[in-house]
Amino acid sequence: MTGDVDITGSHHGGEFNLAAGLLIAATVVAGYQIVKSAIQALRIKNISIDLLVSIAAIGALILGNWWEAAAVTFLFAIGGALEKATLNRTRKALSDLVDAAPxxxxxxxxxxxxxxxxxxxxxxxxxxxxxxxxxxxVxxxxxxxxxxxxxxxxxxxxxxxxxxxxxxxxxxxxxxxxxxxxxxxxIGSDSTLAKIIHRVEDAQDDKAKSQTFMEKFSQWYTPGVIVAAAVIGLITQNVELALTLLVIACPGALVISIPVSIVAGIGRAARDGVLIKGGEYLETAAKVDVVVVDKTGTMTKGRPSLTDVIVLDPVYSEDEVLTLAARAETASEHPLAEAIIQGAEARNLNVEMVESAEPVAGKGIRADVDGHTVAVGSADLLDGAVDNAPILQLNEQGKTAMFVGVDGHAIGVVAVADTIRDDALEAVNALHNRGIKVVMATGDAEAVARNVGAELGIDEVRSELMPEDKLTIVQELQADGHTVAMVGDGVNDTPALATADIGVAMGAAGSPAAIETADIALMADRLPRLPYAFGLAQRTVRTMRVNIAIALFTVLVLFIGVFAGDVTMSIGMLVHQASVLLVIGIAMLLLRPTLKEDSVADKKVEQIDDKVSA
Incomplete structure (x- = not known):
């Protein structure tokens, strides 16, 4: 019947020209920017995906296949717009930081x-x-x-x-x-926030080794596709087959699979207070199987705290022994004195200043407390023979123990030590759950280090070390085939941090130098962020591998479909763009929050509000 319309281009009649004209117009409108991008890429000697699509669309027009030309360019343009929009979502962490700038x-x-x-x-x-x-x-x-x-x-x-x-x-x-x-x-660019923004911006643009490889691969792959399509077209004398191969072989999902995962992973980490230097370090962090940690300030609080109060004279209670010791120490400038005073105050004991005291070099202090002479220190401050067994037992546990005496008579023992951080055990267990070995390297005494290691379940303890010894430990572990992360304070641990595969700085919010130099900077001084950082790196690398597999599988299926005669150019482009969006969507799953906060969070907020109100 004259006048029937078939928009696929296989029709005839007066309305054919109108339909063809509309499809050609749609191809030009949708394909103009694609061809322009392809030409711009060629000017810098880059054969881009846009060139493949341009050749396919122009070839389809020459063959009179108006529908395929319009569908290919329209789908590619729409897919590109969606791709750009979803990629912007992966950079949301950076835009949020920029928006946060006052x-x-x-x-x-x-x-x-x-x-x-x-x-x-x-x-x-x-x-x-x-x-x-x-x-x-500010x-x-x-x-x-x-x-x-x-x-x-x-x-x-x-x-x-x-x-x-x-x-x-x-x-x-x-x-x-x-x-x-x-x-x-x-102020402004000198603030910590500005330095974080700069660091995240650089990190998201930094390329992982696998991304660099993929880009080099695509530089050869894309022109190879053009040559292969031309050869197949000449052999089969089927130009439409050759053009279809150009469309389905577009490496879009393959090329974007790695960078979009890296941007999303680094962005998620930044929102959780973990700054990762770039894609290469993200990949390396995912391979870490040994973490070397310092003891003081990392696994422990880095300052002495009261640990034990032992009564030797039943006339006195624990609180009375501690109160007398704390009052005597109010006149002392010794670093351990504050630990005893704070321990007493934590028990709500009344610690009044003493009026007179006599520090005894190397032994302790004597003070006048309510008309009695109270001594805190070694047995030399007491009269007669004293049983040193409690002191020796506490010393074996890595604690510093002192006698408390009244008028030359021992009434008790107080002990202080650098106590283990509240979150250390949780962090060590989380590292073990990820298959990561923990080695503690410290300059502290063997007894102290051994006790801390046993309490935390640390795999290997090295003690009484010099800074250069820590460097040797890292090198030995690397020689054994391990990927090593070193956690340190960046001062005496600098050689080991520089040699380790990944150098980690903790509590970096107050240290601009750590933000700039560390491979991984944990902004909060919280140990559980360490296994979290390695876990996120592992998730990101897994996502990259899944995305690469999807991209390769899609191309393989489309190739089979083309030679089976079931895939046209438009179907090929639709599947190709769908695979690109699927790859981006999977990478965006990395943006989901997975960091678990302490269950005491609400309680802490209430405590702060109560103090402010008071």
Whole structure:
């Protein structure tokens, strides 16, 4: 029947020209930018995916296959737009950080008046006023005030951090309760937030080794596809088959499978307060099977705490022994004195200052307490023979023990030690669950190190080490075929950190140097972030492998379909774009939050609010 319309191009009649014209117009509109991009790539000697699509579309037009030409260009253009939109989602962590950057600040003048200024108008040393619900505009030190600050953008912590006089605060964080007066120190580009943004930006653009390989592969693969399609076309004398092969062999999903995973993985880590230097370090972190950690300040709190109070004279109670010891230590400048005083205060004991005391070099202190001479220290401060068994037993456990005596008579023993961090056991167990061996390397005494290692279940303990010994340990482990991560403070551990496959800095929020130099920087001083970082790296690498497998499988299926006669150019392009979006979608799963916060979070918030109210 004259006038029937067949938009596939196999029709005839007066309306044929109208349908063909519309399809050709659609091809030109959808394909203009594709051809333009292909030409721009050729100018820099790059044979791009756009060139494959351009050749296929132009060939289809020459063959009079209007529908295929329009469908291929339209699907490729739509797929490109969706790809760009979803890729932008993977960079959301970076855009969130940029959006968090403050623009103005309330300056507190010497006369007590306030004024709102742009950040660039502030100078280091200015006093900034931050009210409840406002954003902290600068890095600085709290001069006065008290409040809870939400530091999630910096450290990834969901629990507000308690801030008081001499506390550090960071630009981009939010004051959730209280009022703070802050001395400005880091302003604008000098702030920790700016350094994090710079670091994440560089890291997301940094290429992993597998990504570099894939890009080199595509440089040969894409022109190889063109040559192969031409050869097949000449052999089979089937131009449409050759053009279809160009479309289905597009390596889009293969090329994008790795970078989109890296961007998503690094972005998720940044939102959780873990800065990873780049794709190469992300891949290496996924292979880590041994972690070397320092003891002091890493597995332990890095400061002495009261651990034991033993009563030797039944006339006195534990609290009485501790109170007398703490009161005597109020006159001491010894580093262990503060641990005893704080231990007494933690038990709500009344620790009054003494009026007179006599430090005894190398032995301890004697003080006048309510008319009695109270001694805290070695047995030399006491009269007569004393049983040293309790002291020796505590010393074997790595603790520093001291006698407490009244008027020359031993009434008890107090002991202090650098105690294990509350989250250390959780972190070690999590590392073991990931198949990672933990080696503790410390300069501390063997007895101390052995006790800490036994309590935490550490696999191997090396003690009484010099900094160069830690370097040797890392090298030995690497020589045995291990991928080694080193966690240290970046000072005496610098040689080992530099040699390890991955150098990790903890509590890096207050250290711009650590943010810039560490392969992995944990912004919060929390050990469980260490296994989390390795776990996220492993998830990211698994995602990369899954995406590569999907991309290769898709191309294989399409090739089989083409030679079986079941796949046309338009179907091939539809499946190709679907595989690209699937690869991106799988990578975006990495953006889901998986970090578990402490169950005591709500309680801590309530405690901060109570202190502010008080």
């Amino acid at each position: 623009e103005t600040a309330t300056k507190l003048n010497d006369d007590g008046s306030t004024e709102t200024l742009e950040l660039w108008e502030l100078e280091p040393g200015d006093t900034v006023l931050v009210r409840n619900g406002e954003q902290v505009p 890095d600085g030190t709290v001069i006065s005030g008290h409040g809870g600050v939400d530091e999630a953008q910096i450290t990834g912590e969901s629990v507000p951090a308690e801030k008081a006089e001499n506390s550090e605060v960071f630009a981009g964080t939010w004051l959730r309760s209280g009022v703070l007066r802050v001395r400005a120190e880091g």
